[in-house]
Amino acid sequence: MKAGWNECKQESRFTSALPTDPKQTLLQLRELFGNPPDFQSTAIRIGSANGFICILKTMGDPKTMSDKLLVPLMEEASQGNSPLQFPQLEQMRQERLGVLPFVYAATIREAAERMLAGDAILLAEGVDKALCIEIGGIAARSIEEPKSQRVNRGSDDAFTEAMDTNISLLRRRLRNPLLRIEPFTAGEETRTSISLVYLENAAAPSLVSEFRRRLTAIKVRAIYDSGNVEELIGDKGSWFFPTVLDVERPDTVASMLVEGRCAVIVDGSPYVLIGPAVYGNYFISAGDYYFRPILANLIRLLRHTAFLISLFLPAFYLCVINYHSQMIPTTLLYSISGQEQGSPFPVGFMLIAMTLIFEVLREAGTRVPKSIGQAVPLAGAIILGEAAVQAGIVSNIILIVVASTELCGLVTPHYEFSNTVRIIRFGLLLLSSVLGIYGIFLGLVALVIHLASLHSFGVPYLKPFAPFRWRQQRDMLVRFSLKNEDPST
Structure with a gap:
């Protein structure tokens, strides 16, 4: 109980009104921050009043603070002789610092938050508010090209952390x-x-x-x-x-x-x-609008086709081999059977195992240092695949199916959506291994029902397909020419 009371009392100190003594305010700020090494305070004089300028050196540039604040305030100090009050401080700010963004902090907590945002804090004797000046100068990464959403034609700038x-x-x-x-x-x-x-x-x-x-x-x-x-x-x-x-x-x-x-x-x-x-947004790339419509439409069709292949190819191959071999032409069936008979493991086990290995290689590629690049996962995929085929553990057709599935999964412009496909693919594989083609149909029905039930901020996830909106189809599956666009719509 006593500890809770002390914490409440300590918090009330930092949320109460600022004292008019800048030394007391400075001590409370240092106490709140724990007197860190990057806390810098500089004593100044404005007219006949004493004061301090405080800054966190890791959040704001001290040189920028000196150029934008100290120099103008030193000029003000040589011209003032009367005690400083809030109106005089505001007048000084307008005359000397008028172009700089500012805000007044009424409590220690507010002043500390502004310092954490990179502002410099001016504490003046006789004024119960802290003048917070935005000076900038925080180190930030420069604008670079996109890393995961690249296009062949278009702007090469991407968002940063600032x-x-x-x-x-x-x-x-x-x-x-x-x-x-x-x-x-x-x-x-x-x-x-x-x-x-x-x-x-x-x-x-x-x-x-x-x-x-x-x-x-x-x-x-x-x-x-x-x-x-x-x-x-x-x-x-x-x-x-x-x-x-x-x-x-x-x-x-x-x-x-x-x-x-x-x-x-x-x-x-x-x-x-x-x-x-919605669902269709994840198949649209910025580059679609920088090429002619006919090429953009062909590429969009390719993305949707690759998405279906990535989702259903392993499960479809497994159910055809195990349950519906009559669907395969006789010559092709003999070729596949000859390869599969030499493997000691069932087709379903090999498909799941090779898919997991490819997922491990993909995850390893994201952890490899840039100096090494993609050489390690690429070499791993080649060596493992070649060794598995020569050892008779995996057939060539299994490698073709798994590699085609992984490549088609990378065609989706948005990586987060391709991660979703990777998860669903394993579920369809399990269903097809147990129920065959009926398992794929059941998985597809469950998937469509789930998608139809989803909403994004009140908008149906399958819009404009379900509910069907003909006028909104123009930029979802097919990209129309910009000449046909009405600016008023």
């Missing part, structure tokens, strides 16, 4: 004063900044309100990446399928904002979340 940079990339593409950016904060310990972005003339008010409600309802201790936010704001009930689109390309986000969707930018993450996201 929120201001990401907003700038969007404003460069959407020079519209109706672009709205609403700030949120999530995470009791991390206090992560989150921005909701939408076009006021395009997004439905009900959709914006739903995003606000879900972002406000986030109650967790920490937010480290946009993946955490995706899990918290995504629709419930999905087994494997994502209901929020994660995008690292600014042009893709800009196009979806024009279509009436909303974007969520999380500080510290290079991926922006888009909603609502």
Whole structure:
């Protein structure tokens, strides 16, 4: 009980009004931060009043602080002689620091949060508020090309971990004063900044309100990446399928904002979340709009075909070999049977085992250092496959099926959706090994029923296929020419 009272009393010290003595305020700030080595305070004089400028050197550049704050304030110090009050401080700010973004903090806790955001804090004698000046200078990764959503033609810039940079990339593409950016904060310990972005003339008010409600309802201790936010704001009930689109390309986000969707930018993450996201969005790439429509349509058809092959090929091969061999031409059946008879293991076991090995190789490829590249997993796949065939453990046809399945799974533009396919593939393999073609049909029916029951921010996941909307088909399966687009729609 006594410990709880002391904690409550300690918290009340930091949430009460700031004292007018800057030395006392400085001591409380140091106490709150635990007197860290990156806490820097510089004594200054404004007129006849004493004061301090505080900054966390790891969050703001001290040289930038000196150029933007110390030099103007030193000039002010030589001109003032009267005691400093809040009106005089505000007048000084307007005259000397008017171009710098600012905010006033009324408590120790608010001042500390601004310091953690990279601001410099001005504490002046006789003033019960801290002037927080945004100086910038925080080290951030430069703009680079996309890593997982590349295109052959189009812009090569991708989002970074800095929120201001990401907003700038969007404003460069959407020079519209109706672009709205609403700030949120999530995470009791991390206090992560989150921005909701939408076009006021395009997004439905009900959709914006739903995003606000879900972002406000986030109650967790920490937010480290946009993946955490995706899990918290995504629709419930999905087994494997994502209901929020994660995008690292600014042009893709800009196009979806024009279509009436909303974007969520999380500080510290290079991926922006888009909603609502339906099934067809995961087969659309930004490069589709930089080529002629006929080529883009052929590529989209290829993606859907590759998706079906990746999902059903292993299960279909297994059920045909075990239960429905009469479906295979006689010559091909003799060739396959000759290869399978030399293997000591059942076809189903070999398919699942080789698929697992390929998944391990893929996962190893994501952990290999960049200096080595993809040489280790590629060499592993070649050596293991060749050795397994020569040893008579696995047939050539099994390797062809598994390799074709894995390659087709990589055609999907969004990696998160391809991960979903990898999970469902194993379920279909198990069903086909037990029930044959009927197992595949049962799995397909369960999959379609599940997809039809899903929603993303109130939008059916299979829209515009179910419910069917003919006018909305123009940019889902088939990409029409931009000449036929009506700007008013």
